Amino acid sequence: MHQLVATPFGGRGLILRPGSTKAVQLPLARFEELRALASALSTVPQWLIGPVRAQWNVDLTSRSVGDAILVREAGPYEFSRATWEINLGCDLDCSICYLGEKKFEGLDMDGKRKLLAVMRDAGVIWLQITGGEPLIDRDFPESYQIAHEMGMLLELLSNGSRLRKPHILNLLRTFPPAKLTLSVYGATAETYDTVTRRRGGFDRFREGLEQAVDAGLNIDLSLIIVQENAHEVEAMRDWARQLGVPYREYANISPTIHGTAEPLPSQSPQYLTNRAPFTGCPAGVTFFHADPFGRASICKVGREPNIDLIAEGVEGLTRLGGIAESLMLRTGGCSGCKLSDSCRVCRPMAKVFQEAKAPLVNYCQHGMR
Structure with a gap:
């Protein structure tokens, strides 16, 4: 079972350890080198052994990349x-x-x-x-x-x-x-x-x-x-x-x-x-x-519209960006509001408060004035 995970993220590589919130950052070229070493059944390179030991006190000396590190592929979109x-x-x-x-x-x-x-x-x-x-x-x-x-x-x-x-x-x-x-x-x-x-x-x-x-x-x-x-x-x-x-x-x-x-x-x-x-x-x-x-x-509050990932697979996620944009538009009780620049809640959250007929003080700065 792998001790570490290597993954591309934001134009660079990350080394992560299950159970930890810490990370070791790599230039993308180093990540690609690590990917090649995993395919070749090579040992963990010296340039990675030191940073991993310093971050987690894990010794990868003489360990094969494929044995110690799960090297992940990038997804087709930006969902991390x-x-x-x-x-x-x-x-x-x-x-x-x-x-x-x-x-x-x-x-x-x-x-x-x-x-x-x-x-x-x-x-x-x-x-x-x-x-x-x-x-x-x-x-x-x-x-x-x-x-x-x-x-x-x-x-x-x-x-x-x-x-x-x-x-x-x-x-x-x-x-x-x-x-x-x-x-x-x-x-x-x-x-x-x-x-x-x-x-x-x-x-x-x-x-x-x-x-x-x-x-x-x-x-x-x-x-x-x-x-x-x-x-x-x-x-x-x-x-x-x-x-x-x-x-x-x-x-x-x-x-x-x-x-x-x-x-x-x-x-x-x-x-x-x-x-x-x-x-x-x-x-x-x-x-x-x-x-x-x-x-x-898009989130646990903005649940509609949604995408059936079992039926559509990864490709269905291409529509989420458009859904997010449409859900963030000010509508209903918030349309025409002149305080949108300082609004304290997102539009989907404001909608559930409005549907619940909650007092403005619970979610809107109007209720504080």
């Missing part, structure tokens, strides 16, 4: 990142979830293999696997390992409830994700279980989190702040500090992807923050989102 909802089902029932109704459905394992092959052939280097809750999908272990074997650098977004399962933890130890992002809904069982509406959820999460920390996984905590747990914010922060893992805080709750407002009443007003002005994003240009059925959209 993607997210994949492996399913929408979840073992928690948070009222704040942006997915709304969470049906456990999607591609079978054969379809998942096809989708991952399309992502690889499209040039996806960094793949974020999410849900729903990805770890409860019966096909997750095989899908995760396939993505690793294809040379994708993986990030997981999870509630952490299944990390205590030995087969899951062993999988992530063997093929460590570059980042494991875990949602935190409280610092005590009473509060956590109230937010998630699942008795025993806190104990399962705590056990899995502690085991993941002990396993040395690269963890990033998302502290989800709502009215039900706002009194435990400092306790959640202290917990993260004691574990020695980084954390981020999220209090600005969105409507569901269906444009309904059920999650919004749970927001904790004192923790809401002003979004930075929207200056554009790579959605549909260098990044795409895939839902559980293999339908590609």
Whole structure:
């Protein structure tokens, strides 16, 4: 199994290591040399041994390129990142979830293999696997390992409830994700279980989190702040500090992807923050989102129109740029707005807020005046 991945990116080459966010940059000529050495079954060149040792303390002396390094081909377009909802089902029932109704459905394992092959052939280097809750999908272990074997650098977004399962933890130890992002809904069982509406959820999460920390996984905590747990914010922060893992805080709750407002009443007003002005994003240009059925959209919010990657393959992605451009046009309640240069949300996000009939203060600078 490869220890490193070599890939073209942005007019240069990158050497990446699964489980790490670091990289070694190469001139494109050096990358092409490495590709030739892999085909010739040659040993790793001296010019690469030193930088790899310095970056990751990995010794490639006398190792063959083909044995130690997976050399990837460039995709036909500019897509280097993607997210994949492996399913929408979840073992928690948070009222704040942006997915709304969470049906456990999607591609079978054969379809998942096809989708991952399309992502690889499209040039996806960094793949974020999410849900729903990805770890409860019966096909997750095989899908995760396939993505690793294809040379994708993986990030997981999870509630952490299944990390205590030995087969899951062993999988992530063997093929460590570059980042494991875990949602935190409280610092005590009473509060956590109230937010998630699942008795025993806190104990399962705590056990899995502690085991993941002990396993040395690269963890990033998302502290989800709502009215039900706002009194435990400092306790959640202290917990993260004691574990020695980084954390981020999220209090600005969105409507569901269906444009309904059920999650919004749970927001904790004192923790809401002003979004930075929207200056554009790579959605549909260098990044795409895939839902559980293999339908590609520009992002998890702008889901329509979409492209069936199972039916159309890589070529279908040529249309995403045009879709992105059309979705970013100011329409509906935003048409004619004179504050677009300082708008805090993208057009697809504004649309779901408008469909949910949310107060302007939740998403628009008009509501701050």
